[in-house]
Amino acid sequence: MNASVIIRKCQASDLPALVRHEPSNSRIAEGFLERQAAGELIYATAWTGETPHGGAVLDFRGGPVPELKHLFVYPGSRGAGIAGAVCLWLEEQARLAGHGEIILGVEPGNTAALHLYLGLGFRPTGGTATYSYEALDTAGNRTVATETADWYRKPLGSLKAGTGAEPPPAAPSRVLFYGVTGSGKSSAARAYAQATGLPEFSADDDIGWLPGWQQRTVEEQRELAAAIAAQDRWVLDSAYGVWRDVVLPRAELVVGLDYPRWLSLARLVRRTLRRAVTREPVCNGNQETLGRLFIQDSIIRWHFRSFTRKRQVMRSIDSDPAMPPVVLFRHPRQLDAWLTELSAAGAGSARAESL
Numbered sequence: 001m002n003a004s005v006i007i008r009k010c011q012a013s014d015l016p017a018l019v020r021h022e023p024s025n026s027r028i029a030e031g032f033l034e035r036q037a038a039g040e041l042i043y044a045t046a047w048t049g050e051t052p053h054g055g056a057v058l059d060f061r062g063g064p065v066p067e068l069k070h071l072f073v074y075p076g077s078r079g080a081g082i083a084g085a086v087c088l089w090l091e092e093q094a095r096l097a098g099h100g101e102i103i104l105g106v107e108p109g110n111t112a113a114l115h116l117y118l119g120l121g122f123r124p125t126g127g128t129a130t131y132s133y134e135a136l137d138t139a140g141n142r143t144v145a146t147e148t149a150d151w152y153r154k155p156l157g158s159l160k161a162g163t164g165a166e167p168p169p170a171a172p173s174r175v176l177f178y179g180v181t182g183s184g185k186s187s188a189a190r191a192y193a194q195a196t197g198l199p200e201f202s203a204d205d206d207i208g209w210l211p212g213w214q215q216r217t218v219e220e221q222r223e224l225a226a227a228i229a230a231q232d233r234w235v236l237d238s239a240y241g242v243w244r245d246v247v248l249p250r251a252e253l254v255v256g257l258d259y260p261r262w263l264s265l266a267r268l269v270r271r272t273l274r275r276a277v278t279r280e281p282v283c284n285g286n287q288e289t290l291g292r293l294f295i296q297d298s299i300i301r302w303h304f305r306s307f308t309r310k311r312q313v314m315r316s317i318d319s320d321p322a323m324p325p326v327v328l329f330r331h332p333r334q335l336d337a338w339l340t341e342l343s344a345a346g347a348g349s350a351r352a353e354s355l
Contacts, residue, residue, distance in 0.1 A: 005053060005082065005171055007089040010036065010043040017052050018045070021074055032057055032070075044090050046073075046082050053077035058090040058102075065153075066094050068104040071113070085171055087120055088341060095156050102156060105129055105149030121341060122152035172252035173198065173233045176324075178317075179257030180310045182264040188257065188335055189237035195342040196235075201228050203238035218242045248317070248324070256314035256328040257335065261307055 010018070010033055018029040032043040045055035054073035060066050068090055073082045094102050104122060106114050130148045175198065177189040186202065193200035201207075207224045209215055216224070225243040228234055229250040239247050248254075257264075318326040329335040 005046055005048050005080075005085070007044055007046045007086055007171075010045045010055065014045060014047075014052070017050060021052070042090065042093050044086050044093070046077075046086055053080075053082045054086065056083075056086045056090055058093055060097075064099075065101055065103050066097070066099055068102055081171075083116055084120060087116075091154070091156055100156055101153055103151060103153045105151055107147055107149050117152055120154070121337075122154045125151040125153050127151040171196075174229075174231075174251050175235045175253045175255060176239060176247060176251040177235070177237050177255045177257070178239060178310070178314055180259060180261075180264045180307050182267045183257035183259045184267060184332065185257060186237040188255065188339070189235050191339050192255070192342070193235040195339060198233050198235045199231075200235045201237070203236060203240060207243070208240060222246055244313075251324045254314075254317055254324050254326045256318065256326055258311060258314050258328045258330055259332070260330075263331075264307075 010029065012033060015029055015033065022028050029043075032041065035041045036043045040059070040061050042058040042060075043055065044058070046053040052074070054071075054077060056071040057069050058066050059069055068087060071083060071086065091102060103125075104117065106117060128148060128150050130146065175189075175192060175196075177185045177192070179185045186204075190200055192198070206228065207216070207221050215221075221240065222243045225239075225246045228236065229247040236247060236251075314326075314328065317323045318328055327338070329338070
C-alpha cells in the first residue's frame with residue numbers, strides 16, 4: 001500500500017467526500033458516523049489527502065466480541081492493499097479496547113473476500129447467520145435484502161502498540177527495529193522490508209563498520225545515519241547509542257524485540273558459531289572466527305554488557321508519549337504472526353476485486 005495512504009476514524013468533515021460515492025439519500029456514511037459518536041462502533045476510513053479510498057466498521061453492539069463488517073474499497077483504489085490495511089487497523093483498535101478476538105461474516109460465494117480474510121488469519125467457526133437489511137435499487141427505491149453469511153473468527157493476541165491514544169500508522173514509511181543483541185533484529189527488519197516493499201538499511205553494514213573490523217568514527221556514523229533518516233522511506237535494523245537520537249525522531253514506528261535473556265543469548269551463540277564455521281560475511285564483509293569469541297569486545301561479552309541497557313531503552317521509548325509509536329514483542333512467535341499478517345494483507349488485498 002502507498003505510504004501516503006492514512007487510515008483513521010471517520011470525521012464529520014469527511015462526509016461530503018464520502019457521500020459522492022454513495023447512492024442518493026442513502027445516508028450510509030452519515031449513519032455510521034452517528035453510531036460512532038454514540039460509542040456503538042468505529043468507522044475507519046482510508047485517505048490520501050482529501051481523497052477517500054474505502055473503509056470498514058468495527059461493531060461493538062453484537063456482544064462481547066466485536067464484528068468487522070461493511071468493508072469496502074472504491075473501484076479506482078482496489079489492488080493497492082487498502083482492504084487489508086483497514087482490517088489490520090481495526091484489529092489494533094479492538095486490541096486497544098481490550099478485546100482478544102474479532103469476528104466477521106462472509107457470504108459463501110464471495111471468494112475474493114474469503115481469500116483476503118483467510119490470508120489475514122481468520123478461520124471458520126462453523127456457524128452461520130441470516131440477516132436482512134435495507135438497500136436501494138438502481139431506481140433509488142428502498143428494498144429489503146436478505147443474506148446468509150458464514151462466521152469467521154480471529155484471535156488478536158496481546159500485541160502492545162504504544163501508550164498513546166492512537167495506534168501506529170497503518171502503513172508507516174520509516175520503521176526502526178530495536179532489540180537486545182541476538183534477538184534477530186536484522187532478520188526481522190529484512191522480512192518486514194520484503195513484506196512492505198520499503199528499502200532496508202543495516203546499522204552494521206551501512207553505518208557502523210568498515211572491512212577489517214574497523215568501526216567508523218562517531219562523526220562518520222552520525223553523518224551516514226542522518227542521510228538515511230532524511231529519506232522518506234526506510235527500514236533500519238538497529239540504532240547504535242551514539243546516533244540513535246538522529247534516527248529516532250524520524251521513525252514513524254519502532255519495533256522492539258524485547259526477548260528474555262536466555263532466548264536471545266541462545267540465538268546469539270548458535271548464530272555466532274554458525275558464522276564462524278561457514279565464514280559467512282557480516283558487518284560490511286568481515287567474518288566471525290572462533291577466536292573472536294574470546295576477545296574483550298566479542299559479541300557474546302557485548303550481549304551481557306548491553307542487555308539491560310537495551311531493554312531499558314525499548315521500554316522507555318514505549319512509555320514516552322513524545323516518542324514514535326512502539327510495538328513490543330516478547331517472543332519470536334508474536335513477531336512471526338505479525339509479519340505473516342503484513343504479508344497476507346498485501347497479497348490478499350491484491351486479489352480482492354469486490355468486497
